[in-house]
Amino acid sequence: MHEALLSELRQFVVELEQKEAAAIYFVPDEIIKAVKKAKSLEKLLHEIFMQVSGNGGIHLSPVIRREFGINTELMDHFKQWAPYSKERFEDELHDAIDRAEIRAGNQGVFFAGTPSKKEAEDALQLLKDIAHAAVSCQFHAKPAVSELYVEILDKLLQFYALANTYPEGNAVSYRNLISADRLYAMSGGDDTSTDALKAFAKEWYQQSPHTFLESMEGYFSYEYVHHFLYALTEDQLERLRSDYIRYIEEEFKLTRAKPEINHAKNLKIMLETVLGWTPQYPV
Incomplete structure (x- = not known):
């Protein structure tokens, strides 16, 4: 009887x-409407902007739901929207983006200083x-065209x-944007x-005046370097490696004078990692 109920x-x-x-x-x-x-x-x-510049990928459903009061059930079944209905909604969303303005009272959201009229435009x-490219990525079947992500x-x-x-264009913000895992x-x-x-x-890094990927000071830790090896030429990587080796040599001298096993082990692991760095695709 119970088996029949379960079945x-x-x-x-x-x-x-x-x-x-x-x-x-x-x-x-x-x-x-x-x-x-x-x-x-x-x-x-x-x-x-915050979604696409963050580390979680492009997932606009929560943004769209909050902005336009769409109920959760409808948004949760986004992949099952009727093609015509989805296309109609996307067209209106693109039109809304085209209408967007940054009013004077809200410039502080996007600007740290006071922009000129040209910079604001x-x-x-x-x-x-x-926003247009992100919406296109969201509304079309995966994998989306690579050019959209590059744009x-x-x-x-x-x-x-x-x-x-x-955020301002400094070494930290640029590094966060181009990290391989991001x-x-x-x-x-x-x-x-x-x-x-x-x-x-x-290509952007190589054509820019920046050098923040080529020195030890450009990283929180040597453990993060592997996320950026793809962007470095062999010569740039050698400069970075030499910078870390000089640091390790100096620390080793201090550790010899005042032995501390954990620090010595950490230096050994660091040197092994640094010596193992190789240029990655795309070279």
């Missing part, structure tokens, strides 16, 4: 799962370009490089897109 329950669950998987969802007209009428869109631009256009990275680097934008997360784990991002980031 019946199992079958019932399977039927419900099949029904749910086959369901098609439509975006209600009131949501479309909300997007169409949306104003004060600085928050949307900022949340998309340039920054707004970059933010719109980033986002390109625009982020350009935004950081402006005189008064926040690029992998940004691409959604797609190897082809990750390789395209690495190739672009390496």
Whole structure:
């Protein structure tokens, strides 16, 4: 008797799962109207910017849900939206991004200093370009076109490089943007897109005046260097390796004078790691 009940329950669950998987969802007209009428869109631009510049990849569903009051169930079934409904919503979202402005009272969200009119216009256009590309990544089947991810990275680097934008374009912010693990997360784990991002980031670094990847001071720890080996030429890597070896030699002298086993072990591990660094793809 109990086995019959269990069997019946199992079958019932399977039927419900099949029904749910086959369901098609439509975006209600009131949501479309909300997007169409949306104003004060600085928050949307900022949340998309923070999403794509962070370490978690491009997942805009929570941003879109909060901004336009979409219920959780509908957003959770995003992949089951009817094609026409999804396309209609995406078109309205792109139109909303085009309408976005940065009002004077909200400039502090994007700028650390006071931008000129030209810088404010340039920054707004970059933010719109980033948002458009991110929405396209979100709304189209994975893996998305690699060029979209490269465009986002390109625009982020350009935004950081402006005189008064926040975050500012310094070694820390640039390093965070081009770390290999961040690029992998940004691409959604797609190897082809990750390789395209690495190739672009390496070219950007090599053509820039920056040298922060080539000295020990440019890293929190030697343990993070492997995330940036892809961006370095052999000569640059040798300069970095020499910098660390000089440090290890000096520390070794001090440890010989005042022996401390844990420090000696750490120096040994560090030297082994440093000697093992090799240039990575793309070279």
